[in-house]
Amino acid sequence: MTPADDPAPRPRHKPPPAAGSGTPPDPISVLLVEDNRLLREGLAALVRKQPGFRLLGAATRLDSALLASPAVQPDIVLLDAALREHDSLGAVRAVQLAWPHTRVIVMGLLPAQEDIVEFVRAGVSGFILKDATFEEFVRSIRAVANGEHVLPRATTRPLFSQIAIEAAAHGEKRALAALRMTPREREIVSLICDGLTNKDIAQRFHISRFTVKSHVHNILEKLALHTRVQIATYAPRP
DSSP states (O other), rough: EOOOOOOSOOOOOOOOOOOOOOOOOOOEEEEEEEEHHHHEEEHHHHHHHHHHHEEEEEEOOOOOOHHHHHOOOSSEEEETTTOTTTOHHHHHHHHHHHHHHOOEEEESSOOOHHHHHHHHHTTTEEEETTTOHHHHHHHHHHHHHTTTBBBBGGGHHHHHHHHHHHHHHHHHHHHOOOOOOOTTHHHHHHHHHHTOOOOHHHHHHTTTTTHHHHHHHHHHHHHOOOEEEEEEESSOOO
């Protein structure tokens, strides 16, 4: 790990003080995990120079020694979504176990929608695309540090944003409810999760397979998924 300029531990980030208090807000402490050296050094330099930020360190991976260090309990972990020799999703879970109050931002190219759902379920609070502007980069970190969820612009269709945010904030059943699925669609999701085919479902409800296909199409649209297998894997059960 490359230590920041000031390695001494500092208090965790707190909400800005009330207006007129005269007390400056605590800096947002950041740990960067990126295995590309040029990106790691460049991002570290940007964070160090940004007012209101404090870089705790820049590492190529999260290991047990780093997670156990009492001097490293960041407000924000900036995590590469595709670490070459480390499971990024597993790293998110490790952060949540070691530092429950730390918020994780994943950085990378535009991820698949199902990958975003998996990251959100693991505890990720934000995403920054690697083609983001510096202003977007800084704004996203500040937003997540203040308790917001930040999703990639290219995937923030209203329904999908609702799925991801509800899954993060209220659990899978609330995520499903937020989609306003019909009772029949919820029944079909449950049957798909149980392994039934379209033919089986049609026979169960005494409807045509064409009608079942229409329901499945609507479910895929609402869940922003592409296949029945994804419904069985990612869809929250009623």
